[in-house]
Amino acid sequence: MPTIKLKDGTSIPQIGLGLWQIRDSDIFQQAFSAALNAGYRHFDSAQEYHNEQLLGKAWRTSGLKRQELFLTTKISVRHFRPSSLKKSFEESLQKLQTDYVDLLLLHFPVPVLRKQAWRVLEELHAAKRARNIGVSNYTIRHLEEMQGYSQQEPAINQVELHVFLQQPELLTYCRKRHIAIEAYSPLAHARVMDDPVVQKIADKHHKTYAQILLRWLVEQQTVILPKSVTPSRIKENIEVFSFVLDEADRAALARQDKDLRTCWSPVHVP
Ligand SMILES: NC(=O)c1ccc[n+]([C@@H]2O[C@H](COP(=O)([O-])OP(=O)(O)OC[C@H]3O[C@@H](n4cnc5c(N)ncnc54)[C@H](OP(=O)(O)O)[C@@H]3O)[C@@H](O)[C@H]2O)c1
Numbered sequence: 001m002p003t004i005k006l007k008d009g010t011s012i013p014q015i016g017l018g019l020w021q022i023r024d025s026d027i028f029q030q031a032f033s034a035a036l037n038a039g040y041r042h043f044d045s046a047q048e049y050h051n052e053q054l055l056g057k058a059w060r061t062s063g064l065k066r067q068e069l070f071l072t073t074k075i076s077v078r079h080f081r082p083s084s085l086k087k088s089f090e091e092s093l094q095k096l097q098t099d100y101v102d103l104l105l106l107h108f109p110v111p112v113l114r115k116q117a118w119r120v121l122e123e124l125h126a127a128k129r130a131r132n133i134g135v136s137n138y139t140i141r142h143l144e145e146m147q148g149y150s151q152q153e154p155a156i157n158q159v160e161l162h163v164f165l166q167q168p169e170l171l172t173y174c175r176k177r178h179i180a181i182e183a184y185s186p187l188a189h190a191r192v193m194d195d196p197v198v199q200k201i202a203d204k205h206h207k208t209y210a211q212i213l214l215r216w217l218v219e220q221q222t223v224i225l226p227k228s229v230t231p232s233r234i235k236e237n238i239e240v241f242s243f244v245l246d247e248a249d250r251a252a253l254a255r256q257d258k259d260l261r262t263c264w265s266p267v268h269v270p
Pocket of ligand 1: 158227
C-alpha cells in the first residue's frame with residue numbers, strides 16, 4: 001500500500017475507507033470486511049459519525065493487530081472546550097477499543113475555541129494517545145493563524161478535495177509547510193458522476209469513472225478517503241495505484257474545477 005510521508009518522518013497509508021454515514025452495524029461490518037479483504041488498513045471515523053464503537057468492534061474481531069491498522073477520529077465541534085475535549089476523547093478511545101489513535105483531527109475551525117482545542121491535541125500527542133495530530137476544513141487563513149499559537153504544526157489538513165474542487169492555492173501552501181493533505185469526499189459525494197471529460201479519460205484507460213477521480217488525487221500526493229458500503233466499489237476504489245494519467249488527461253481534468261463544495265464550507269469562518 002503506497003504511503004504519504006508526514007513531517008515527523010512517519011507515514012500514513014494513501015487510501016483510507018471513509019466512514020461517514022455508515023451507522024447500521026451489519027452494513028458497517030460488511031464494508032469493513034470488504035475493505036480488509038481488498039487491502040485497506042486505514043479507516044476514517046469521527047465522533048460526529050456515531051460509528052466509533054462499530055469500528056472498535058470490527059477491528060477487534062478482525063484478528064489484526066492494532067499496529068497493523070491506521071485509525072483516525074475527529075473531535076466534534078461540540079467538544080472543543082478543553083474539559084469536554086479530553087473527556088470525549090477518552091470516550092472515543094473506549095469505543096474504538098484502543099489506547100491510542102493514529103490520527104486525531106479537529107473536525108472544523110470552530111471560531112475562538114480552536115486555539116485552546118489545539119493545545120489539548122498537542123498534550124494528547126505528547127502523551128502518545130494521538131500518534132499524529134491535525135486539523136480538518138482549515139483554510140490557508142486558519143493555518144496561518146496557527147503559526148501564532150501552536151507549538152507543534154498540524155501533520156495533516158483534511159479538506160474537501162476532488163476534480164470539481166481542486167483548491168490549488170491550498171495544496172501549494174500545505175506542500176510548502178509539509179502539511180499532508182487528506183482529500184475528503186474524493187468522489188464529490190457522488191454528486192457528479194456523469195462528466196463527459198472524466199468518462200472519456202476512463203474509457204481511454206479502461207478504468208471506471210470513480211477510478212479516474214481518485215487517480216487524479218493520488219497524483220496530487222494526497223491521501224484519499226473514498227466512502228462506500230458496496231464491496232465491489234470498495235475494491236474498485238483501491239485499484240488506483242497501477243496506472244497513470246498522461247499530460248493530456250491532466251490538462252483536461254484541470255479544466256473541470258468548478259469550485260463545487262458538497263459538504264460544509266469553512267471559507268467564511270472567521
Ligand atoms: N472532515 C470532514 O469534514 C469530512 C466531511 C465529509 C467527508 N469526510 C470523510 O471523507 C469520506 C468520503 O466522503 P463522502 O462520504 O462525502 O463521499 P465520497 O467518498 O466522495 O462519495 C461517497 C459516495 O460515492 C459512492 N461511491 C463510492 N465508490 C463509488 C464508485 N466506485 N462508483 C460509484 N459510486 C461510488 C458511495 O455509494 P455507496 O456507499 O452506496 O457505494 C457514496 O454514495 C467520508 O466518509 C469521511 O470519512 C470528512
